[in-house]
Amino acid sequence: MKSEITMPVLSDTMQTGRLTRWNKAVGEAVKQGEAIAEVETDKAILDVEAFASGYLAGPLAAVDTDIPVRQAIGYIVDTREAAQNNPSSPPSATAKNSGEVAEPAATAPVPPAPASETRPDRAVTAPPAKASSAESSAEHMDSAPPAPTVSRSAAATDNAQTSPYARALARDLELDIQSIKPGPDGIIHAAQVLAAALAPKDADLHMGPPYSIERPKMLRAAVARNMSATLDTPTFHISSRFAMTPLHAAAKQAGIGLTLALSRACALTVAEDPWFNHTWTQAGLAKRSRVDIGVAVDTGEGLITPVLRNAAGRPLNELAEDWRILLGKVKNGRIAPEDYRGASFYLSNLGVFPEIVRFNAIVPVGAAAILAIAAAGPDGLTDFTLSCDHRVIFGADAARFLQRLGSRLENIFWLN
Template sequence: MSREPITMPVLSDTMSTGRLVNWLKKPGDPVKKGEVIAEVESDKAIMDVEAFEDGYLAGPLAPPDSEIPVGEVIGYLSDTEESPETASESTPSAEALATRAPSGSASTREVVTTQMSHTPSRPNPPAAPSSAPARKEALSPPAPGIQASPYARGLARELGIDLAQVAPGADGVIHGPQVVAAALRGPQPDLDAGPPYRIEPLTTMQRAVAENMSATLTTPSFRVSARLSLEPLMKAAREHEHSTTLLLAMACARAVREHPRFNAVYTPMGLAMRERVDVGIAVDIPNGLVTPVIRDAANRPLDELAEEWRILKDKVKRRRLSHEDYTGATFYLSNLGPFAVVTRFDALVPQGAAAILALGAEHQGQAEFTLSCDHRVVFGADAARFMETLAAQLRDTARLKG
């Protein structure tokens, strides 16, 4: 009998841990190569873990809902069927019994199950069952208790950083660079001064959003607001049963096409002028947000874009958005219009873009648009001209359909 470990897959280039959502198979279940056996949540999406060969799923399996570093073993594929009762055992004796079981007589199998069911009442439980929890423990997330290098501890003491507030590196140990990063993030709130509290661990998505948003702090930005008419666009959306957001994204993309600087991104070497307008659209989901990207939104016909948007929204709903679906936007749109109380707001310019357009709820046919811009790429008057073009796009919705 041979067992091949199944490891936590690397699903995006930024992923260091993944959350095992659930197992779709039980230990002992036969699986085919390519068949989905588990679901794993990465930075932003739930993805499938497929069997890499034919065989039987075998334990011990990592517990669902646990956060596991990439590359760590989450379960096993066996080339022989193991009975579910023995699948989680790891001692040679249990494995020997399990291998014999399929070919042996019914009594062999009987021995296994009786031994298992009687175990709790025995004064001296055999080694096999007692070893199961130890294996399981090795798979579960690291125990609370901070591991930090001496240098990290020394640095933390000097800089006044509480190591409990520092996220460890990939190896589970806090090293110097992590303490320095914590120090650069600025002072942490003094929780002891307030009421009692509990820590709600960040989901992988919350962590990713926190890091991305903190990264925007280095962008020197400014905002330009305008009150624009939304009436024609909303009318068109109603008549043709199109999403307002999609039509807005198209209007934005066409305005960007006329002002190519808004499609650029700042790099130390110069402005990266992108050849295609890919609009990222902020979408509200429980406990966070995602930004599915509509590619080439300035040039493709409405029907095609509408279909793409429908697929993306469906993926968002099923939490099946892949890394390629939500990365690489050149311009962003955030629409809080569905919330009637919101008159206006502004958004943070995400990394990789020069601007993001935020709009509040429509009121008497108009809405407040606020364009947040990277001042290294565009200037106030550029933003004003962009808004004029956008206003024209919104007035003339007939062109969107063309």
């Protein structure tokens, strides 16, 4: 019996995963629940567990490739002999019917990447075209900039299968079918064509300096998608300046970090004004029953927002332990979707950069507000800027919020 190991769906927005490591080789025994591979999602590196006991069999998907969810990346068989009789790497995929399909075809393992594609942080260089002579090749090099490099995982669809309707639609919309990224099943459908037609146009780089296209880290790509999703949020900004000295002293005395103290202050202030715990949906206003605070953390590759659950209703020592665990997960790249999704209010603190006197943050989808905290100025005051979804929060609501927050930062009796 031969059973598929598929790319797991680890979040509701995940379309592909990047296979980073195989923990087992073909022919090795695996146990049910054992971590047999590692996958990089848009936020973390997570384990792929064996669904049954047996032996790992090929073809195995290549490491450092982006693979659609639910696509086979390897197999588990009953005997070692059966595992060793299977190829250890997948065959090259070929399109059927000259690249057109009427129905979605069965997915196949991702073919191994060439040597130039095995590093996720390197550009993938397309092979140069053959010149008819050495003279014509030299003339081409003198008269034109180098050809841009293309990441296969992002755009190359030379061998992608395309439905006849999608091909006709692309022709009607005057789109190059080769520039359209396939869907999660590896096939270009009408939905992918329409998405390409409606997507913002890329900058024309051909008249500028020579360039190459690098495959972004999955976290950076996720940040870009999330920020694009906020374009329809009608946002306004309102600012106040508060002294942070009392909070600094109280946090130090309590043995906690300033970020946790600020999170607690925000959570208690949100709890006093339920509008800040609402979010706008197509069905109406969603009112949350507790305050979950998402705190922006810089990973070096992008921002991630670990969430302190029930930050207004739980003891401070519990929150401090949760925050310690969350930061450890972020540092080790092991943070899971349930650790960073679903906050009802957000906090972004750039106070560690003394040059930042004020900044505006973008309201994440699923929240009504985010608070941006800058560095203290020469007068000892710190700028607090609140970005609000105007569909949920009005100017007077935001002014009262900052008024209550400022009072809380002066009177620290609540920090316990």
